[in-house]
Amino acid sequence: MESSGKHFRNGVLFLYLRTMIKLNVTDEFSPLKSVVLGTAKSNGATPALKDAYDPKSAEHIKAGTYPLEKDMVSEMEAVATVFEKYGVTVYRPTVIEDYNQIFTRDIAFVIDDKIVISNMLEDRAQEINAIAHVLDQIPQEKIVRLSSYAKIEGGDVMPFGNYILVGTCRVDHFNNYVTARTNADGVSNLQEFFPHKEVKSFALKKSNYDPRENALHLDCCFQPLGQGKCIIHKEGFEFETEYQWLVDQFGEENCFHITKEEMYKMYSNVFSIADGVVISEQKFDRLNDWLRKNNFTVETVPYAEIAKQEGLLRCSTMPLQRA
Numbered sequence: 001m002e003s004s005g006k007h008f009r010n011g012v013l014f015l016y017l018r019t020m021i022k023l024n025v026t027d028e029f030s031p032l033k034s035v036v037l038g039t040a041k042s043n044g045a046t047p048a049l050k051d052a053y054d055p056k057s058a059e060h061i062k063a064g065t066y067p068l069e070k071d072m073v074s075e076m077e078a079v080a081t082v083f084e085k086y087g088v089t090v091y092r093p094t095v096i097e098d099y100n101q102i103f104t105r106d107i108a109f110v111i112d113d114k115i116v117i118s119n120m121l122e123d124r125a126q127e128i129n130a131i132a133h134v135l136d137q138i139p140q141e142k143i144v145r146l147s148s149y150a151k152i153e154g155g156d157v158m159p160f161g162n163y164i165l166v167g168t169c170r171v172d173h174f175n176n177y178v179t180a181r182t183n184a185d186g187v188s189n190l191q192e193f194f195p196h197k198e199v200k201s202f203a204l205k206k207s208n209y210d211p212r213e214n215a216l217h218l219d220c221c222f223q224p225l226g227q228g229k230c231i232i233h234k235e236g237f238e239f240e241t242e243y244q245w246l247v248d249q250f251g252e253e254n255c256f257h258i259t260k261e262e263m264y265k266m267y268s269n270v271f272s273i274a275d276g277v278v279i280s281e282q283k284f285d286r287l288n289d290w291l292r293k294n295n296f297t298v299e300t301v302p303y304a305e306i307a308k309q310e311g312l313l314r315c316s317t318m319p320l321q322r323a
Ligand SMILES: NC(=O)NCCC[C@H](N)C(=O)O
Pocket: 053, 054, 057, 103, 105, 106, 124, 154, 155, 156, 216, 217, 219, 220, 309, 310, 311, 312, 314, 315
């Protein structure tokens, strides 16, 4: 896909052709063609406890075990190597000095052939500036900007055929939680931009203090995989009926149920690069065994240091095109 342009300089006409990025995402597992992978470079020093915006990071700040930049950089390079093996085009954010840019999933998200710019938590609002070079290669009419009231982060959003699944938080709770990132206006505004789809929301359990009681985003307690399977944590959902709706879409036998401890370790946050191919954490033994038994190819990477910030592989990737 190309766009053309022209400009005059010193009386000379310059004509140029620019390669544009093709957008297409309708599910979580069609073959990945291009993606933005976050970066841990210049992630900054260990934050002060008061500046943590999720309870798992806070836990590691208190314990003196907050992850080091060099370890997280090498974990992310392992993911880049898997993408290279599968011929995926990878874009990286430009580096903002001393700023956390690992979790690129949340800053914008592609649905069909549109990219929606998130309205994020204020602490993370600069991250979007680092993908300006990506947005420059997308036609303006494909970029959706929501109303400023509509709070939303990409980890809460999943295109799922004719549905868009969205994690949210009970209306009466939203303002009490730094861990609540998508509000009712976010859900309804998204519906206005995608009238041909049904936006279905799921209230998630939130805690500012206990990472085992906190489903930070929908992808922290649920994820569709290829081959009709999914990963799900029942207690991550505020309402059993909403959890059950998801189970019914897949059938009980196709759901891999994870415990509180496994949610804490971010088991649901693996990342599919094709219908039967998943990138997973190397120590997720119970999940990786189940995936292999169900004929998935599992590409394992070390990601335990990044997991300390309450995000994993889905969180650190933003698919642009799936075939
Ligand atoms: N999609 C995700 O779940 N993203 C993880 C974001 C983690 C980051 N520490 C945050 O609280 O925003």
